[in-house]
Amino acid sequence: MSGGTHEHLVYMANQIARNLAVLGDEEAARETAEHIQLYWDPRMKAAIYADPAGLDPVAARAFAILRERAAAKAG
């Protein structure tokens, strides 16, 4: 693996989603979101929010879930 931090973060998110893919897309997205919520530092999440390019569909859905949760909590 090579590339910068952002590329690394995208790889990590996709890797989590790929390992949970056996659960089916929607469950995998929810579990990926849960995992990132529990284990990622806020700046790592913020970097992906700022530039989600490269996320595969399940990982992208996971970040959408995280955004929805954050919005619900804020609002």
Next chain:
Amino acid sequence: MTYQRQPDFGTPESHSGETVTLTIDGRETSVPAGTTVMRAAAEIGTSIPKLCATDSLKQFGSCRLCLVEIDGRRGTPASCTTPVENGMVVHTQTPQLQKLRKGVMELYISDHPLDCLTCAANGDCELQDQAGAVGLRDVRYGYEGASHLGQAKDLSNPYFDFDPSKCIVCSRCVRACDEVQGTLALTIDGRGFGSKVSPGMASDDFLSSECVSCGACVQACPTATLTERAVVEIGTPERAVVTTCAYCGVGCTFRAEMRGEQLVRMVPWKDGKANRGHSCVKGRFAWGYANHKERILNPMIRESIDQPWREVSWDEAFAHAASEIRRIQAKYGKDSVGGITSSRCTNEETFLVQKLIRAGFGNNNVDTCARVCHSPTGYGLKTTFGTSAGTQDFDSVMQADVILIIGANPTDGHPVFASRMKRRLRQGAKLIVVDPRRIDMVRSPHIQAEHHLPLRPGTNVAVLTAMAHVIVTEGLADEDFIRERCDWDEYREWADFVSQPKNSPEALQPVTTVDPEELRAAARLYATGGNGAIYYGLGVTEHSQGSSTVMAIANLAMATGNIGREGVGVNPLRGQNNVQGACDMGSFPHELSGYRHISDAAARKLFEDDWGVTLDPEPGLRIPNMLDAAVDGTFKALYVQGEDILQSDPNTKHVSAGLAAMECVIVQDLFLNETANYAHIFLPGSTFLEKDGTFTNAERRIQLVRKVMSPLNGLADWEVTQNLANALGLGWNYTHPSQIMDEIARLTPTFAGVSFAKLDELGSMQWPVTDKTLAIGTPVMHIDGFVRGKGKFVVTDYIPTDEKTGPRFPLLLTTGRILTHYNVGAQTRRTGNVVWHPEDLLEMHPVDAEDRGLKDGDWARLASRAGETTLRVKITDRVAPGVVYTTFHHPATQANVITTDYSDWATNCPEYKVTAVQVAASNGPTEWQEEYEALSERSRRIEHDVEPAE
């Protein structure tokens, strides 16, 4: 206390539940059936003279000194081989016995040097003691025995001398090597008067033999035949303090035997529940680093890493460190700093470092070296069972019928436990080894694995899924256990998944390279062979699917009902001495002590009320994330206690780039380690001999570390952290580590019953220790149910690593360690252990070597997509074609220049075990090695002419 040997009852303890009553010298006593007369006498304080008997070894009956008379029996039987019987009346001292013993002793002494006054064992010699005990006053045969006097000493071993002239051929050393260590390196050569102890073949000395220098023979020797070199040089000890070894996760307890503040020898403590009186070459002998000339004893600072170090006072160092932390936080934000706790430090020190970061730095940027070893264990076992720890105590292995070792090399990594395991295997337990290499446990004297599955590195999940396929599809699952103890629906989902044809051993063979029939046989044996116990190590965790593999192991154990009793279980073999403890103490960025998530408001409030601060509810950065953030410019300062991330962590170039990007790196260590090359502040550390505290071993056993000498640098590590905290204004006032443990117990439910006083009284405790457990805690977990409630089956799909071999990098490199070295070698490289392993070597299969024109001992260039290094080749068929192997103990090699950023999907534990590489002939160091050596040399300059500030 004044020096005394540990009591020796002569023969091993009997564990029979039946009691036998007998009379010894007029005193009635009751002992378990199977006890020998010798032991029964010793237990009531009657010492029957003996030489060949010692309680760590089976009775032998050769010296004929321990004779007794028994009413109603003819002759004078040996008390060491005579079991007690009800109503037996024994006499241990009669005129007849006295005469016989004296006669025996005369024969021994007639062929033994009489240099007692200048002998290293003077005052600590059983032969001398027994000569006194039998009243020997003269030897009728003279003193010039021809058989043993005047023989040459074998001084080849760096730690002990072998003086055959002093040998009485009691065979205790040979039996210790066989029974305790299980190496069988020693033998009695010759016959009759010509009998001699011999290591290996006639041409061998101790160093060239198969001896692993565990010290069991030295401990067993009743004379000065095998004597620690330190005793020869210093003299016999005058006091002993029981403490805990600071090497691997077995957690052996030792008597540190002292003369003043000088350590004379470390002798395994027979009452230690982790090691049961045994030791390995590291714990027993490799403590010389504590006084090594390269230890740094004064704090040092410098403005930038290209400057020489400047020695300063402790006060100046603490004030400077605190001001740098605050300056950086003011400039870059509170989250721009963090720290790393150490698995080599005590629980109390680790707890303080994470407290400093959470309460003092105001963030959760704390991580620990378990990130790069057993973080997947924490994740996987917590998910499936509910607790981030192994399920058994070490004693449990003696009840196992089938032992499955996967991704572990116990004879090198956890040698004392490996000896227990080998003892059980010699008793008849069956062994399955899943490992790419033919480790010693696959085949060694008296040990032969039933099945060795030499899988391709990176395919653990596929192999375990295939084993699960066999167990489920052949109807070998324990459905009663599963229905009672686990979530049945989750089991069905998992069983359906593993039953799919794509998960059969045959279908997965192209991936795993494992013979399907062998795999099927191994699965059947594990499922049906009685108590099945799994032991695993970093060959499981250090993969991109490390956490999945841990969960796949847990699935197997649950599916076969191998959880919740003695003899079974899932047992991670922890690498460093306090990996378990460092994880328990809240060292991970997402967890408080006792594995409570930082987002748990109730748990957070406990700490907030106790510490008087508000805690950040968001997880902090892990070590690799810290380094990424440093390269990105958002992470600027790091406090590293007792770790050397530059050498131990993967992709050295990335680690060095991260460290170089920081404005303040604070290293607390014994030596100027590799990470210190990039440090701005150096705080000298203290050894385990110089402080009080506790370590927690791989079986969750908490044991006291006792201070046996004053810290050479003036402060124990916990005091250094406290002073740094106070320079940051935290106002801590611990006066002893026991107060820190009291705080841990107050805030951590699984440690609720732990205190130094209780540990002192009980010897050790295994968490959880609560008012619902035994006083000693919980030796075996999940007996009545899983901690999480129902055991959770997790579907673990095999996802191949993204680290691929190809034309440029056609081989797979896997890394590990060797018996004589520990982790990055900072300690063991500064001991006599270097005689066995002076450099890292690259193990390579003969076919691969021949393809490249390499001969044994040739220099080779090892290259991956991350970097390259050079090292010498060792040609061996222990590795399969296509696989190469090396260790990471020597900074000159920097094996982690080769390893990559790939890591476990759940925890970021690095994928050390799979790196695509190429190997080619080489005639010198790489550019990186030359540059790094120059940097190291520059970075380690110290200006000694500056007076420390007051």
